[in-house]
Amino acid sequence: MSELLSDTGRKTMLEPLFEAGWAMVERRDAIEKTYTFDDFTAAFAFMTRAALWAEKWGHHPEWFNVYKTVQVTLSTHDVGGLSALDAKLARKMDQLAE
Amino acid sequence: MSELLSDTGRKTMLEPLFEAGWAMVERRDAIEKTYTFDDFTAAFAFMTRAALWAEKWGHHPEWFNVYKTVQVTLSTHDVGGLSALDAKLARKMDQLAE
Numbered sequence: 382m383s384e385l386l387s388d389t390g391r392k393t394m395l396e397p398l399f400e401a402g403w404a405m406v407e408r409r410d411a412i413e414k415t416y417t418f419d420d421f422t423a424a425f426a427f428m429t430r431a432a433l434w435a436e437k438w439g440h441h442p443e444w445f446n447v448y449k450t451v452q453v454t455l456s457t458h459d460v461g462g463l464s465a466l467d468a469k470l471a472r473k474m475d476q477l478a479e
Numbered sequence: 480m481s482e483l484l485s486d487t488g489r490k491t492m493l494e495p496l497f498e499a500g501w502a503m504v505e506r507r508d509a510i511e512k513t514y515t516f517d518d519f520t521a522a523f524a525f526m527t528r529a530a531l532w533a534e535k536w537g538h539h540p541e542w543f544n545v546y547k548t549v550q551v552t553l554s555t556h557d558v559g560g561l562s563a564l565d566a567k568l569a570r571k572m573d574q575l576a577e
Binding site: 421428429432442445446 | 519520523526527530533534539540541542543544545546
């Protein structure tokens with residue numbers, strides 16, 4: 382189902398994400414972003430909403446939460462790097478965090 | 480309210496936690512434990528329950544989730560190290576993870 386993003390896919394799917402605050406992880410084919418919310422309840426509410434989409438799509442983030450910040454890393458383990466699912470989940474998370 | 484654990488407090492509160500799988504974090508006055516669940520929904524259900532207690536007690540974990548594992552670090556920022564609140568939250572998390 383999933384496959385590594387092609388060069389074209391990277392250009393069309395990743396560049397808008399980079400403009401939205403996502404960045405490549407060093408030495409890894411993965412993207413990351415840190416969200417900052419007003420407080421813990423807002424941060425965890427975001428995680429809860431994102432968790433439901435992640436489970437629905439069978440594609441889960443790596444994420445680290447301390448109080449009001451949530452650092453998210455996305456990559457597709459099955460293909461060993463970035464797939465369209467990562468871009469899809471990244472866009473959804475940005476939407477949920479608004 | 481919170482204060483650093485005394486030597487006696489460390490003995491009485493931390494030792495039972497070490498026996499339950501908690502460990503000191505290197506170069507930091509903090510404890511950590513990694514929980515492994517059956518799947519993402521179980522891991523996130525644990526986080527959700529723990530989040531409610533954390534918010535209720537005004538004491539929040541640092542935690543990292545990837546699929547079915549949750550790595551938790553506890554320390555009390557206000558006092559710069561371990562307090563009784565960390566031991567309390569650690570015990571609660573162990574109970575919630577059962």
